[in-house]
Amino acid sequence: MMNTMAKTTSTPTASQSASEANTAISASGIIRDFKAGQSTIRVLHGIDAEIRSGEMTYVVGESGSGKTTLISIMCGILWPTEGEVRVFGTDIYALSDTELVNFRLENIGFIFQQYNLIPSIDAAANAAVPLIAKGMAIEPARKKAMELLDALNIGDQAEKLPRQLSGGQQQRVAIARALVHEPRLVVCDEPTAALDASSGRRVMDLLRDVAVSEDRACIIVTHDNRIFDLADRILVLEDGRITHDGTDMPDGH
Amino acid sequence: MLWIAIRMLTGDKQKFYGLLFGIAFSTLLITQQLTIFVNLIERGASGVYSAPEAEVWVMDPVSRTTEVNYAMPATALDEVRSVEGVEWAVPHLRAVASVRNSVGDLEGVTIVGVDDATLIGLPESMIEGRKSVLSRPDTVLIDDVGVTKMFSPGESPIGARLELNDQRAVIRGIADAIPSFTSQVTLYTKYSQALNYVPGTRNRLTFVLAGVRDGETAEAVAQRISDQTGLKALPREELAQSGVDFIIENTGIPLNFGITVALGFIVGVAIVGLTFSLFIRDNIKQFGALKAIGVTNFKIAKMVVAQATLVGAVGYALGVVGTVMFIYGFSGNPTFKGFYIPWQIPFISLIAVVVILALTGWISLRSVMRTEPASVFR
Numbered sequence: 001m002m003n004t005m006a007k008t009t010s011t012p013t014a015s016q017s018a019s020e021a022n023t024a025i026s027a028s029g030i031i032r033d034f035k036a037g038q039s040t041i042r043v044l045h046g047i048d049a050e051i052r053s054g055e056m057t058y059v060v061g062e063s064g065s066g067k068t069t070l071i072s073i074m075c076g077i078l079w080p081t082e083g084e085v086r087v088f089g090t091d092i093y094a095l096s097d098t099e100l101v102n103f104r105l106e107n108i109g110f111i112f113q114q115y116n117l118i119p120s121i122d123a124a125a126n127a128a129v130p131l132i133a134k135g136m137a138i139e140p141a142r143k144k145a146m147e148l149l150d151a152l153n154i155g156d157q158a159e160k161l162p163r164q165l166s167g168g169q170q171q172r173v174a175i176a177r178a179l180v181h182e183p184r185l186v187v188c189d190e191p192t193a194a195l196d197a198s199s200g201r202r203v204m205d206l207l208r209d210v211a212v213s214e215d216r217a218c219i220i221v222t223h224d225n226r227i228f229d230l231a232d233r234i235l236v237l238e239d240g241r242i243t244h245d246g247t248d249m250p251d252g253h
Numbered sequence: 254m255l256w257i258a259i260r261m262l263t264g265d266k267q268k269f270y271g272l273l274f275g276i277a278f279s280t281l282l283i284t285q286q287l288t289i290f291v292n293l294i295e296r297g298a299s300g301v302y303s304a305p306e307a308e309v310w311v312m313d314p315v316s317r318t319t320e321v322n323y324a325m326p327a328t329a330l331d332e333v334r335s336v337e338g339v340e341w342a343v344p345h346l347r348a349v350a351s352v353r354n355s356v357g358d359l360e361g362v363t364i365v366g367v368d369d370a371t372l373i374g375l376p377e378s379m380i381e382g383r384k385s386v387l388s389r390p391d392t393v394l395i396d397d398v399g400v401t402k403m404f405s406p407g408e409s410p411i412g413a414r415l416e417l418n419d420q421r422a423v424i425r426g427i428a429d430a431i432p433s434f435t436s437q438v439t440l441y442t443k444y445s446q447a448l449n450y451v452p453g454t455r456n457r458l459t460f461v462l463a464g465v466r467d468g469e470t471a472e473a474v475a476q477r478i479s480d481q482t483g484l485k486a487l488p489r490e491e492l493a494q495s496g497v498d499f500i501i502e503n504t505g506i507p508l509n510f511g512i513t514v515a516l517g518f519i520v521g522v523a524i525v526g527l528t529f530s531l532f533i534r535d536n537i538k539q540f541g542a543l544k545a546i547g548v549t550n551f552k553i554a555k556m557v558v559a560q561a562t563l564v565g566a567v568g569y570a571l572g573v574v575g576t577v578m579f580i581y582g583f584s585g586n587p588t589f590k591g592f593y594i595p596w597q598i599p600f601i602s603l604i605a606v607v608v609i610l611a612l613t614g615w616i617s618l619r620s621v622m623r624t625e626p627a628s629v630f631r
Contacts, residue, residue, distance in 0.1 A: 078625070098551075101547050102547065108547075112545075114538070116629055118261060118536075120260050120265060125257070
């Protein structure tokens with residue numbers, strides 16, 4: 001498993017070129033400040049990071065370490081104060097607002113901690129939301145979403161409203177929604193936070209099966225140490241800086 | 254996305270019905286109150302509309318409406334008849350009197366004396382009896398509002414004897430008249446008979462009703478009458494408008510109805526604004542998620558507009574239907590006789606609904622627009 005952070009050099013080697021071809025996200029010099037009254041708080045301190053396709057990358061750290069801010073910037077929903085983010089080669093913060101929104105719609109799938117399913121539409125329609133947002137008609141979109149729900153073993157729950165589903169089932173619908181439009185990057189925020197240990201592992205196994213592929217990257221923000229062993233790569237954030245980049249958690253964590 | 258927007262709206266039934274109620278209630282209040290207001294002030298012209306043949310009304314220069322009048326000398330009739338362009342001219346008397354009915358109750362009434370020979374000045378149609386019955390002695394016709402005010406339900410007024418300013422009067426017909434602004438009982442009789450019923454002042458001719466010759470206009474003839482006689486002469490529409498204006502200027506009705514209409518608007522803004530804001534706030538995470546997924550602000554705005562449009566269309570329709578049902582339900586009551594909904598009133602209500610929804614939708618939309626997609630990760 002590759003676990004080194006790629007650094008641009010003036011004379012790239014063959015392995016570096018292959019690595020760049022495999023690069024999903026390249027973030028360099030990311031600084032993010034937040035205003036708090038009169039003062040400014042720096043949450044990210046010049047982060048350089050690379051996320052590669054075919055890997056399930058965990059971003060871990062304690063609350064307030066900046067991991068949510070980092071992935072928000074990496075997936076184009078929060079502007080960095082300084083720095084550059086390239087997603088599949090595109091400098092996303094050089095895009096116009098509309099181009100950026102469309103870029104997310106085409107390339108990124110989201111799994112939110114609280115699922116954020118729309119309560120008044122059924123599971124199939126919820127899973128089909130990205131397709132509908134792309135302009136697909138309701139029925140074909142639902143049909144495609146159904147295929148994914150079947151693959152996630154909740155096809156029989158497709159016509160139920162979110163409130164009629166268990167937490168794990170809602171999580172699967174959220175996973176289906178994140179993957180239905182076949183994005184190249186999947187971003188998950190605390191996917192196991194609301195689940196017990198066995199359900200959490202099942203969800204992570206499921207994610208590995210459906211979300212990780214050769215041409216797709218998967219980033220997971222978590223502080224759930226029960227699932228650290230399932231990561232291909234772990235980035236540890238402390239006080240807005242990456243302090244570890246490896247296949248396992250460092251000692252002491 | 255509009256399908257999702259509508260499902261989001263209708264899925265939360267409590268708020269959806271709350272929004273519908275707010276819009277429907279506002280529409281009902283605004284439409285119904287404006288309808289009553291317009292119909293009520295139009296009653297200021299009922300005296301004019303109840304004498305459909307008259308094209309020009311001639312009166313003392315100080316007279317203002319059919320109800321607020323000052324009598325002229327009887328010679329005014331001949332003066333008017335002598336003006337070129339006048340096809341015919343007949344006397345018309347309008348005065349108030351007190352009537353005592355068979356059980357001794359006292360009622361203020363309007364006496365209308367119409368031309369003995371032609372009966373010009375009577376309402377166009379009769380509900381019961383014939384106009385010609387006025388040729389019989391002491392005969393009066395009563396209007397349908399008068400029947401409900403002076404007689405018990407089911408009791409026939411025909412043949413009832415009244416004591417009218419100490420004179421005998423017998424009701425022998427019911428006229429299909431437009432009620433006056435005050436819904437006062439109106440008794441129609443011949444001009445010569447009316448002179449007996451009203452107190453014996455020197456001048457009792459209150460109006461001269463005139464028709465114009467072919468090729469003349471009512472405006473031109475009225476102007477000619479004014480110039481040649483020194484009397485006030487108005488085409489019927491102008492006198493009708495004077496009656497309406499008199500009520501607007503001299504009563505608190507526009508203010509009262511205006512306050513109610515304003516309250517309808519404010520209640521609409523309050524209910525709809527509050528409910529819509531709650532609805533948006535409850536769904537703010539979902540809107541944030543949609544924005545993160547890749548739904549543009551423009552599409553989100555279209556979703557909110559679609560939700561507001563659905564609520565507005567259904568609520569407005571319910572409100573207008575409610576008003577129609579109200580007017581229809583009371584159409585049998587003579588007080589509401591002839592009430593109608595001019596097309597301008599639903600149009601005004603529609604504008605009010607659009608303003609309410611635009612205002613509340615804009616306020617709600619601002620919070621959605623301000624929501625950062627990154628908020629879904631918090």
